Structure formats: structure tokens, C-alpha cells
Amino acid sequence: MPASTPKSAFWRGFRGGLPFILVIVPFGTLFGVVGTEAGLDIFQVLGFSFLVIAGAAQFTAVQLMSEHAPTVVVLSTALAVNLRMAMYSAALTPHMGAAPLWQRALASYFMVDQTFAVAHGEFENHKRPARENVAFFLGAAFAIAPLWYLATFVGAAAGTRIPPEFALDFAVPITFLAIVAPMLKSLAHVAAAVTSIVLSLLLVWMPFSAGLLVAAAVAMPVGAGVEIWMEARRDSAE
Amino acid sequence: MIQLSSLEIWTIIVLLGAGTFLIRFSFIGLIGERQMPGWVLRLLRFAPVAVMPGLVAPLILWPPATGGETDPARLLAAAAALVVGLITKNVLAAIFGGAVTLYAALFLIG
Numbered sequence: 298m299p300a301s302t303p304k305s306a307f308w309r310g311f312r313g314g315l316p317f318i319l320v321i322v323p324f325g326t327l328f329g330v331v332g333t334e335a336g337l338d339i340f341q342v343l344g345f346s347f348l349v350i351a352g353a354a355q356f357t358a359v360q361l362m363s364e365h366a367p368t369v370v371v372l373s374t375a376l377a378v379n380l381r382m383a384m385y386s387a388a389l390t391p392h393m394g395a396a397p398l399w400q401r402a403l404a405s406y407f408m409v410d411q412t413f414a415v416a417h418g419e420f421e422n423h424k425r426p427a428r429e430n431v432a433f434f435l436g437a438a439f440a441i442a443p444l445w446y447l448a449t450f451v452g453a454a455a456g457t458r459i460p461p462e463f464a465l466d467f468a469v470p471i472t473f474l475a476i477v478a479p480m481l482k483s484l485a486h487v488a489a490a491v492t493s494i495v496l497s498l499l500l501v502w503m504p505f506s507a508g509l510l511v512a513a514a515v516a517m518p519v520g521a522g523v524e525i526w527m528e529a530r531r532d533s534a535e
Numbered sequence: 536m537i538q539l540s541s542l543e544i545w546t547i548i549v550l551l552g553a554g555t556f557l558i559r560f561s562f563i564g565l566i567g568e569r570q571m572p573g574w575v576l577r578l579l580r581f582a583p584v585a586v587m588p589g590l591v592a593p594l595i596l597w598p599p600a601t602g603g604e605t606d607p608a609r610l611l612a613a614a615a616a617l618v619v620g621l622i623t624k625n626v627l628a629a630i631f632g633g634a635v636t637l638y639a640a641l642f643l644i645g
Contacts, residue, residue, distance in 0.1 A: 320627055336537040341544050348552030353583070357590060358551055362537045362544070364599075371547055374590070376554045380582035386562035387576060394563060405559040466600035467609055467637055470591040471616045475629030477587045478620020489581045490588040497589030498596065509589050516585035521577045 301425060303432035310436025313419065317411040317441055322448045324352050327468055329452020331356065334465055335363045339453045346449035350409060350442065353476060354378040356469050366506040374506065377513055385413040392420040393434065395427035404431055407438035484527060489520025608644050612637035 325346065332342040337359070345355045358375040366374075385408055393404060415437045420430055459465060481487050493516035500508025537544070595613045597603040616633030623629065 323627065323630070337544065338541075341541075341548065344545065344548045345551075348548055349555050350552075351555055353587065354551065354555065357586075358547060359537070360590070360594075362539060362547065365538065368543065368547055372550055372554065374586065375551055376558065377582060377586050379555050379558050380579055382555070382559045383561050384576060384579045386559055386564075387566075390562045390566070398564065401563050402560060405556060405564060408559040461600075462641075464600065464609075464637055464641060466598065467612060468634075470594045470598075470609075470613060471633035471637070472630055473587045473591045474595075474613055474616040475620050475626045475633060477584060478617050478629055479624040479626060480584050481621060486581070486584045489584045493585050493587075493589035494592040497592050501593050509586070512589040513582075513585040516589065517578050517581045520581035520585060521574070524577065524581075 301429055303429050306425070306429040306432040307436035307439070310415065310419075310433035310438075311440045312436075313415040313433075314411065314437035314440030317415070318444055320411065321441055321445050324472070325445045325448025326452035326455075327472060328352060328355055328359075329449040329454070330456040330459060330465060331452075331468055332359050332449075333453045333456025334459070335359050337453075339450070342453040342456075343446065343449055346446055349375075350406070350445065351379050351382070352409075353473070356472065360469055361506055364506060370506050370510065374509055374513075377510070382408055382413075385417075388417055389413070389420070389434075392416075392430045393427050396431045400428075400431045404434050404438075407435065407442055409438075409441070411441050412437045483524070485520045485524035488523040489516045492516040492519045608637060608640035611640045 328346065329342055332345065332355075333339070337345075345358070349355055349358075354375040357378050358371050361371045361374055386405065389404070389408070393401060396404075412434060416430070416434045419433060425433075477490065481490060493512045496512035496515055497509050500511055502508070503511070539547075591613075595609060596605055598606055598609050601609075612633045615636035616629045619632030620626070620629030
């Protein structure tokens with residue numbers, strides 16, 4: 298086996314990221330279309346994909362902006378969707394924490410579901426120096442990010458030419474359900490999701506989409522609580 | 536439709552970008568290798584399932600495109616996306632299942 302270098306690590310990461318093109322391209326195109334349909338111009342749509350680079354949060358923000366939610370609600374709800382990335386950041390720290398600050402900042406910008414998934418799997422299986430891990434991570438980002446920008450552009454350019462019969466209004470709910478369904482892997486996750494649904498429907502009368510924030514703030518501890526309860530039950534059964 | 540000025544839209548984009556970067560940078564950049572309390576990590580793990588279902592539930596029951604009237608085609612499509620996602624654990628398959636169901640139902644039911 299040839300000695301591993303940052304350069305070879307970069308290309309290994311690149312190859313690891315390639316399968317995710319299948320997810321990134323349709324998702325980015327859809328964001329371009331939905332953003333344009335909602336009334337954003339092409340620079341604003343691209344601004345989201347370049348500066349935020351987080352699909353689910355981008356859809357959330359555009360949806361709430363269409364519903365005339367105040368800026369504070371748009372920001373806090375979209376950022377809540379991105380809170381999972383703090384977990385990614387924590388999980389990657391043991392593997393990349395020793396790299397120079399600028400490399401860690403660059404990796405942070407590219408920290409998305411897909412790069413995290415590829416990199417974390419690799420880092421758990423192979424212990425390598427932080428420099429090589431950063432190179433691997435950036436390689437995965439190099440497979441994913443450019444196509445995310447490009448797909449957004451293509452969707453935005455095509456967007457307004459799509460007639461209403463295509464029912465694109467429903468692209469966001471379907472996409473979100475499709476993202477959430479595979480996450481419902483334990484009773485605790487289902488409990489959090491059901492709490493979120495029930496409360497947001499009961500609180501739909503609250504102004505400025507505040508009901509969603511309340512629902513999320515309750516659903517998180519409900520999920521955590523059920524998980525603790527399940528772990529305690531399992532431990533006592535052993 | 537979004538009825539915000541260009542400045543307001545760019546403010547949201549830039550602040551959301553900055554906030555998202557800070558979330559990503561949080562541990563790896565600022566906290567370093569210090570350990571986080573377990574309960575914080577546990578709460579963070581549930582953030583996506585606590586936010587996204589609540590966001591879409593009203594859109595599915597009362598779609599703005601039909602003037603807020605419950606639409607059988609959209610309900611079926613949502614159910615299909617959920618079921619396919621639960622079974623396959625595959626995001627793209629679930630989107631595809633939801634979209635096909637939506638178009639089939641809109642064509643058949645109208």
C-alpha cells in the first residue's frame with residue numbers, strides 16, 4: 298500500500314463524495330426552481346446556495362419568507378434546522394481539531410450532511426493525521442459543492458417557465474417528508490416528530506409562525522426524554 | 536410569494552449564512568477538543584425531527600395553493616413520500632414516490 302499523503306487523501310475523499318451527486322443535483326435544482334417561483338431573483342437564489350449551503354434550511358427560509366414571517370422567525374427557524382451541524386462539528390473535532398485554524402474554517406463552510414457522512418465513516422475506520430483528514434474532507438466537498446451551485450443555477454434559470462399544473466408548491470413538503478422519514482429510526486425520534494406535528498397544528502393560530510418554534514422547543518426535550526427512558530429500560534432489562 | 540425588499544432578502548441570506556457558519560465552526564473552531572455536556576448533544580440530535588415535521592404538517596393539511604382547502608391528491612402524495620422514506624431509508628426514492636403519486640392523483644382525481 299503506497300504511503301498516504303494529503304494529495305492522495307483529497308482524491309480518496311473526492312471519490313467518496315461522488316455518489317452523493319445523485320442527491321445534490323435534484324435537490325439543488327429544486328431549490329433553484331422553488332426559490333425563483335417564490336419571487337427571488339437568480340442572484341438571491343444563488344446567494345442562498347453559496348452563503349448558506351444547507352438545503353433544508355434554505356427551503357425553510359424561503360417557505361417562511363413566502364408566508365410573510367418576520368425576519369427573526371425566518372432566521373431562528375432556519376438556524377434551528379441547522380443545529381444538527383453543531384453535532385457534526387463536535388463529532389469531527391477529534392479528527393480535524395489539530396489542523397490550522399484556516400483549514401478548520403474552510404472545512405466548516407463545507408460541513409453538510411453529505412461531506413459529514415463520508416468523512417465521519419472514513420475517520421472512524423482509519424486513524425490518520427489531522428492534515429490528511431482535512432484533505433479528505435475537502436476532497437469530498439470538491440465532489441459535492443460545485444454541483445450544488447450549478448444545480449441551483451440551472452433550477453433558477455428554468456424556474457419561472459414551469460406552469461402551475463406541475464404543482465411545484467408541493468415540492469417542499471414532499472422533500473422535507475422524504476428527508477425526515479429515514480430519520481425516524483427509533484421511538485424517540487417518532488415521539489419528537491409527532492409532538493412537533495401536533496403542536497404546530499394546534500398552535501397554527503399563533504402569529505409570525507411562532508407556533509413552529511414552540512413546537513420544536515418542546516419536541517426536542519420530548520425526543521431526548523423518551524430516549525433516556527428507553528435506555529434506562531434497556532439497561533434494567535439486562 | 537415573497538414580498539420583501541431586496542435589502543431585506545439579502546439581510547436574511549447573509550445572516551443565515553453567518554449563523555450557519557458559526558454553528559458549523561462552533562466545536563471544531565471555538566470549543567476545540569473540550570468535551571460537551573451529553574444532554575446538549577442529545578438535544579441537538581433531535582433538532583431536525585423536532586423542526587421539519589412541524590413545518591410541513593400545516594402545508595400538507597391546508598395547502599396554500601388550494602386556498603387552504605385539504606386536497607386528497609396532496610394528502611396521498613405526502614403519505615406516499617413518508618411510507619417510501621420509512622421503508623427504503625432513501626431520500627431520493629421518497630421524493631420520487633411522492634412526486635409520482637401527486638401527479639397520478641392530480642390526473643385521476645383532478
